[in-house]
Amino acid sequence: MTTSVPADPETAAAAARAAGRRRRIALAVVLTAAFMDLVDATIVNIAIPSIQRDTGATFSAVQWVTAGYALAFALGLITGGRLGDIHGRKKLFLLGMGGFTLASALCGFATGPGMLVGARVLQGAMAALMVPQVLAIIHVTFPAHERGKVFGMFGAVIGLGAVCGPLIGALLTEGNLFGLEWRPIFLINLPVGIAGILLGRRFLTESRAPRALRVDLIGTALATAGLLMLLYPLTQGRESGWPLWGFVSMAASPLVLAVFVRYERAKARKDGSPLVELPLFKIRTFAAGAGVQLAFGVVSGLFFLIWTLHMQLGLGWGPLHAGLTGVPFSLACSTAAGVSVQRLVPRFGRKVLQAGALIMLSGALVYLWAAGRYGTALESWQLAPAMLLMGAGMGLIVAPITDTVISEVPAEHSGSASGIFNTTGQLGMALGLGLSSVAFFGVVGDTGQPGGAGAAAGAADALRASFVDATTHALWWICGGLVLVFGLLFLLPRRSRAQEVAERSEPAAPEGGAGPEQRQQALVS
The missing domain is CATH 1.20.1250.20 (MFS general substrate transporter like domains)
Structure with missing residues (x-):
């Protein structure tokens, strides 16, 4: 018979410190x-x-x-x-x-x-x-x-x-x-x-x-091909004079993506390891949230690209000047994000995200007015109100949207839903960057290219003015995208299921009960 010897308290404490x-x-x-x-x-x-x-x-x-x-x-x-x-x-x-x-x-x-x-x-x-x-x-x-x-x-x-x-x-x-x-x-x-x-x-x-899903290489290849058939001609088409092959490729892209959807359904029946769990899109909240995420990604991708080009190539600012001008945007975004998750969304639900879309829209309109009013003479302080509004609006959307949408998904699918949701946002950004060929660079034209005719003739003022015109044109696209985001947000529930459950159980909940930690665990389980 063996007897267990108690561990030395000092040894146990040292081991705990080392583990920590x-x-x-x-x-x-x-x-x-x-x-x-x-x-x-x-x-x-x-x-x-x-x-x-x-x-x-x-x-x-x-x-x-x-x-x-x-x-x-x-x-x-x-x-x-x-x-x-x-x-x-x-x-x-x-x-x-x-x-x-x-x-x-x-x-x-x-x-x-x-x-x-x-x-x-x-x-x-x-x-x-x-x-x-x-x-x-x-x-x-x-x-x-x-x-x-x-x-x-x-x-x-x-x-x-x-x-x-x-x-x-x-x-x-x-x-x-x-x-x-x-x-x-x-x-x-x-x-x-x-x-x-x-x-x-x-x-x-x-x-x-313990039970990992298989890798879906064929699904990944089909999704990649379908998206590249859309994005490559959209990005290259303007410089190539919009050739016929580009329109054929973009028209065929939905067909390839349809093949991808059929393959994913067959893959799910065969081994239960599709790249995308399509039944998730039958959940209205998730489908609407993915639409919001895609549209918002398009707006974000387009805005951040044209913003920096406007400041440096349109207004002639240096990188540091442009970076410092963006500080109000970043601070407003991070502040609004923290307030929205901790205080506003638990109380007002979907209205917070809709307010964010409207605040961003007002910021884009203020930016439009300032760019049109001051042209190439625009100063940083004149752009600050637009930056504060757009940053605050973005923070009210990006911070709570994932938790709001994923909370409606069954817990056993939360990991897949989170991955698909994040992927959708990135795809939206890539699409927004592709659309800049039409929304922004199409207005600049060939004068903005290095060594182009405008630059060779020394027409620096005309070149800068063309970037300002392109910015105002792209901002109208951004406004349209934000209106779309605002409309899609109506498809989300007024309050998430997690918020309703928390409210019903609040009187009986012990002090310091379940909260953001449990919801976050669900996302990574």
């Missing part, structure tokens, strides 16, 4: 990865004029620098999550971070627009391997009673990334470190990525899903 230290370092690694992805998705916009001048990139190449990342990221998100479930989240996280770091180096050392676009597509694909593992690693690393605080930190990092991305890009571009101009916005990822890989190998814990 290991978890904190692991958290720092995955949060840094999430921060890198968000910053890299936003940091490029502010450097686009510098990239265009240095590489001689055409406008379509400029669009692909941003749209290529968004499209690759969107198409790989669900597959990346499943690969982590099958082969191990730590392994896929480190693979994604290594690939992301390598792609950042290729972006930084790109010798021309083609190489830069290819490296950005690779960067987006590697982010799709890395990012889905972040919440899953947090979920398995931290005990339930600590996750609420950890998820709060995750939200704070996301907000910080949204605020810091454009400003970091402006500082690095304006600083022209070592004469590298825009390249440090990518090269800064190298030391961060290498440190993350070394620390991740040591401190991250491996985990897999």
Whole structure:
């Protein structure tokens, strides 16, 4: 017979401290990865004029620098999550971070627009391997009673990334470190990525899903083909003179996507592992929410591109001037996001999101008025009211929309629903960037190209005026998109099911009862 010897209290305390230290370092690694992805998705916009001048990139190449990342990221998100479930989240996280770091180096050392676009597509694909593992690693690393605080930190990092991305890009571009101009916005990822890989190998814990879905490579290929058949001619068509093949390709795109839908249904019957769980779209709230997310992604993708081009190429501001002008937008967005989730949505429900759409619309109209009133003489302080309104409106939408929509989905499907929902937003951004060919660059015309006839003739004022005209034209498209978002929000329930349940149970709920932590756990379970 053996007797158990009580553990030495000092040894147990030391082990607990070591475990806590290991978890904190692991958290720092995955949060840094999430921060890198968000910053890299936003940091490029502010450097686009510098990239265009240095590489001689055409406008379509400029669009692909941003749209290529968004499209690759969107198409790989669900597959990346499943690969982590099958082969191990730590392994896929480190693979994604290594690939992301390598792609950042290729972006930084790109010798021309083609190489830069290819490296950005690779960067987006590697982010799709890395990012889905972040919440899953947090979920398995931290005990339930600590996750609420950890998820709060995750939200704070996301907000910080949204605020810091454009400003970091402006500082690095304006600083022209070592004469590298825009390249440090990518090269800064190298030391961060290498440190993350070394620390991740040591401190991250491996985990897999007990019952992982299979990877749907054929579904991914069909979705990719269908979307590229739409986006490629939409982006390249203007510079190619809108050839017939472009219209044929765009017309055939819905047919390929219809084949994708039929294949996904057959895949679901065969092994239950389709890329997209189509029955989710039978849930009215989820289908409407996905429509909102897609339309809002289009608006966001178009706005952020034309905004920075207007400030730098239309108004002649430097990157730092443009970045600082965007600070009111970022601060208003992060502030409104925090208030909407914690106070407003639990009380007013859907009306908060609709108010956000109307506030953004009013901001776009103020921007339109200011751009038309002052033209190329517009000053930062004259643009500030529009920035505050658009930032506040965006914060009221982006923060609560996911929780509002996913809370209506059965818990066993929340992971798939969250992946599809995030993918929809990224696809919307890629589509918005593609639409800029018509909404923005079509108005600028050939005069904006490096070395074009307008620039050769020294018509700098006319060139700047054309960018202002293009901005006002694109802002009308943005206003139309926001009206569409406002209308789609009526399809959401007035109050989510989770809010109604919480209200009914509130009198009997114990103090400090279930709240955001439990809802967040449902998203990553």
